[in-house]
Amino acid sequence: xPRRKNRRVPDTFNAPAVxxxxxxxxxxxxxxxxxxxxxxAGVSQSAVSRCFKPGGSASAKMRERVRRIAExxxxxxxxxxxxxITRRSNLIAVLISNLTSLYYPEVLSxxxxxxxxxxxxxxxxxxxxxxxxxxxxxxxxQYQVDxxxxxxxxxxxxxxxxxxxxxxxxxxxxxxxxxxxxAVCCDQVDGAxxxxxxxxxxxxxxxxxIAGPKDSVVGEERVHATIARLNxxxxxxxxxxxxxxxxxxxRRGLRELGKLAQRLPQVAVCAxxxxxxxxxxxxxxxxxxxxxxxxxxxxxxxxxPSTWESHRVTxxxxxxxxxxxxxxxxxxDRIANPGLPxxxxxxxxxxxxxxxxxxx
Numbered sequence: 001x002p003r004r005k006n007r008r009v010p011d012t013f014n015a016p017a018v019x020x021x022x023x024x025x026x027x028x029x030x031x032x033x034x035x036x037x038x039x040x041a042g043v044s045q046s047a048v049s050r051c052f053k054p055g056g057s058a059s060a061k062m063r064e065r066v067r068r069i070a071e072x073x074x075x076x077x078x079x080x081x082x083x084x085i086t087r088r089s090n091l092i093a094v095l096i097s098n099l100t101s102l103y104y105p106e107v108l109s110x111x112x113x114x115x116x117x118x119x120x121x122x123x124x125x126x127x128x129x130x131x132x133x134x135x136x137x138x139x140x141x142q143y144q145v146d147x148x149x150x151x152x153x154x155x156x157x158x159x160x161x162x163x164x165x166x167x168x169x170x171x172x173x174x175x176x177x178x179x180x181x182x183a184v185c186c187d188q189v190d191g192a193x194x195x196x197x198x199x200x201x202x203x204x205x206x207x208x209x210i211a212g213p214k215d216s217v218v219g220e221e222r223v224h225a226t227i228a229r230l231n232x233x234x235x236x237x238x239x240x241x242x243x244x245x246x247x248x249x250x251r252r253g254l255r256e257l258g259k260l261a262q263r264l265p266q267v268a269v270c271a272x273x274x275x276x277x278x279x280x281x282x283x284x285x286x287x288x289x290x291x292x293x294x295x296x297x298x299x300x301x302x303x304x305p306s307t308w309e310s311h312r313v314t315x316x317x318x319x320x321x322x323x324x325x326x327x328x329x330x331x332x333d334r335i336a337n338p339g340l341p342x343x344x345x346x347x348x349x350x351x352x353x354x355x356x357x358x359x360x
Contacts, residue, residue, distance in 0.1 A: 032075040110324035168334035179344040191316035191349040192225035201360025209264035210253035250278025273299035273306040296357035312354035
């Protein structure tokens with residue numbers, strides 16, 4: 001059989017031409033970064049960051065130019081990315097109780113405004129009661145907040161828990177008597193003493209108190225200051241009933257005071273304005289009494305509804321704006337410098353002479 005010749009294997013393989021597959025353009029682009037804005041503006045990346053940071057060291061001219069270029073390019077600062085770099089979440093936890101009155105929406109608004117000025121955002125934790133704070137602290141820790149504003153009662157152990165994690169805490173209208181803490185408060189004692197003094201000077205001698213829950217530090221301080229001032233005047237019999245800082249508590253509380261003493265007091269001292277409004281309505285509509293001719297009613301806080309013409313509550317107005325500003329200042333100072341010692345600031349309230357009480 002004749003021998004076959006070996007075929008030469010080609011060195012290359014020429015595949016038939018294939019038409020390219022057309023991929024539709026999704027329109028997606030790489031997100032614009034601060035580097036892109038910096039290149040276009042002819043500045044450094046840190047300069048771009050300063051132009052978007054509240055209080056950042058950048059001239060008005062540079063800030064306006066960089067922001068205009070960023071707007072044209074569609075750039076928005078990434079708060080999450082910035083927090084990874086700075087190791088700060090730019091979040092401040094605010095702890096309040098659901099039992100608090102109409103006073104707290106104003107507080108939250110003021111705190112939010114002042115926090116924004118510092119480049120921080122408020123993270124709200126509302127507790128059913130002040131004593132329920134244990135269940136909330138673990139949640140607060142998970143958000144890696146920069147600091148905490150506590151408008152609720154905290155124990156020594158809870159304060160220490162935040163301290164171990166280097167999370168500064170400032171109490172709003174609260175403080176601990178046996179532990180040095182940062183706090184901003186309205187002068188509850190002075191406010192209560194002013195009210196009692198003016199009521200006593202007007203000739204009132206029978207006093208009743210409609211108090212809040214026992215676990216409210218602020219409410220208890222007002223009640224104790226009221227009774228202490230009355231004792232100084234020689235008034236020993238002071239009936240006290242309790243409520244929940246709500247309207248119905250004030251309305252029910254007046255009837256309970258009448259039952260305790262077999263007759264109504266001349267004055268109903270309410271732990272806050274909302275209960276005072278309920279008390280006024282109970283006097284007028286349930287008991288057919290004239291306010292203040294037959295019964296004087298006073299409150300505390302100075303909330304918006306207390307100024308309405310139908311009630312015009314005599315009360316102590318708390319300086320909410322100044323308190324919120326002082327609270328954020330204390331907190332931001334301690335976020336920047338954790339070694340600062342505890343500080344307590346007491347701000348005086350303002351007596352509002354409404355139409356619900358006869359004052360001397």
